[in-house]
Amino acid sequence: MGQIALTLAEGIEAKGGKIRYGARVTQILPARSGMAVKLATGETLTAKRVISNSTRWDTFQNLLGNNKSSWWEKTWFDRYEKSPSFLSLHLGVDRSLVSNVQDCHHILLEDWAKMEDEQGTIFLSIPTILDPSLAPEGYHIFHAFTPSWMSQWHGLSSAAYEQKKEKDAEQIIDRLERIFPGLSKAIDYQEVGTPRTHRRFLGRVDGTYGPIPKNRPLGLIGMPFNRTSIPNLFCVGDSTFPGQGLNAVAFSGFACAHLVACSLGK
Numbered sequence: 001m002g003q004i005a006l007t008l009a010e011g012i013e014a015k016g017g018k019i020r021y022g023a024r025v026t027q028i029l030p031a032r033s034g035m036a037v038k039l040a041t042g043e044t045l046t047a048k049r050v051i052s053n054s055t056r057w058d059t060f061q062n063l064l065g066n067n068k069s070s071w072w073e074k075t076w077f078d079r080y081e082k083s084p085s086f087l088s089l090h091l092g093v094d095r096s097l098v099s100n101v102q103d104c105h106h107i108l109l110e111d112w113a114k115m116e117d118e119q120g121t122i123f124l125s126i127p128t129i130l131d132p133s134l135a136p137e138g139y140h141i142f143h144a145f146t147p148s149w150m151s152q153w154h155g156l157s158s159a160a161y162e163q164k165k166e167k168d169a170e171q172i173i174d175r176l177e178r179i180f181p182g183l184s185k186a187i188d189y190q191e192v193g194t195p196r197t198h199r200r201f202l203g204r205v206d207g208t209y210g211p212i213p214k215n216r217p218l219g220l221i222g223m224p225f226n227r228t229s230i231p232n233l234f235c236v237g238d239s240t241f242p243g244q245g246l247n248a249v250a251f252s253g254f255a256c257a258h259l260v261a262c263s264l265g266k
């Protein structure tokens with residue numbers, strides 16, 4: 001999976017670019033010749049153009065100090081809201097449990113009325129059905145995930161957080177027993193990720209999966225392209241057209257690179 005990012009990184013470095021890993025931006029500032037970013041280390045980097053790949057909530061409410069002064073930015077915040085985050089279970093499962101299963105993807109929903117509820121729908125992927133080499137011999141990988149909101153996990157003490165992770169994971173496994181009887185006894189390895197995990201390791205506000213339209217009619221068509229109301233500041237990724245998902249953000253990156261290159265006379 002990391003190959004796409006690695007190949008892009010090689011391309012950037014081959015063209016003389018420098019990548020600073022683990023460099024957290026805390027502020028975006030105007031600068032005399034363009035824009036600047038301030039890092040958590042206190043260092044300031046200036047550039048003719050700055051492109052933000054963080055969400056619009058992070059960029060405008062956090063990095064720019066709650067800057068929603070333009071009509072365009074206000075409209076975006078009116079049109080879009082955060083979709084939930086996820087509770088994710090990564091399981092190592094004895095291969096004999098699924099010896100007759102051919103399908104990689106499964107969806108479990110016991111009650112249609114609960115489809116959009118917190119932990120209502122369970123999605124399950126078993127990638128080792130397609131590529132057994134991903135797990136040690138004799139095992140399958142189960143990735144089970146279900147929508148979950150930060151509000152359910154926020155403010156818990158370490159002990160309460162660990163307990164909730166255990167309890168919620170157990171409930172998901174119990175429900176999956178309907179499709180895979182004997183699952184709980186066949187688990188050899190278990191990791192649980194929560195909205196807090198997504199916030200911490202993916203750097204996304206509230207661990208959100210990304211923006212979704214508040215009202216359907218405009219859908220993702222109302223998403224902005226890569227320019228922002230601030231000169232020399234561009235945005236890229238799932239807060240821009242055409243929205244969430246790897247294909248969509250790859251398009252957004254391509255479009256943004258083209259736009260910035262043109263703005264620099266390339």
Ligand SMILES: Cc1cc2nc3c(=O)[nH]c(=O)nc-3n(C[C@H](O)[C@H](O)[C@H](O)COP(=O)(O)OP(=O)(O)OC[C@H]3O[C@@H](n4cnc5c(N)ncnc54)[C@H](O)[C@@H]3O)c2cc1C
Nearest residue numbers: 023024025053054202203209236237238244245246247249
């Ligand atoms: C659990 C999960 C499963 C998914 N499954 C699929 C799938 O099967 N198919 C699919 O198409 N899509 C899937 N998606 C959605 C897809 O991953 C996203 O839509 C896509 O990655 C968004 O790309 P992005 O570049 O906009 O943001 P991100 O991928 O979030 O990239 C933003 C980057 O900016 C960095 N960053 C943020 N703030 C700062 C800061 N202040 N300073 C420095 N760096 C910062 C972050 O660390 C991150 O590396 C999934 C998402 C999740 C969470």
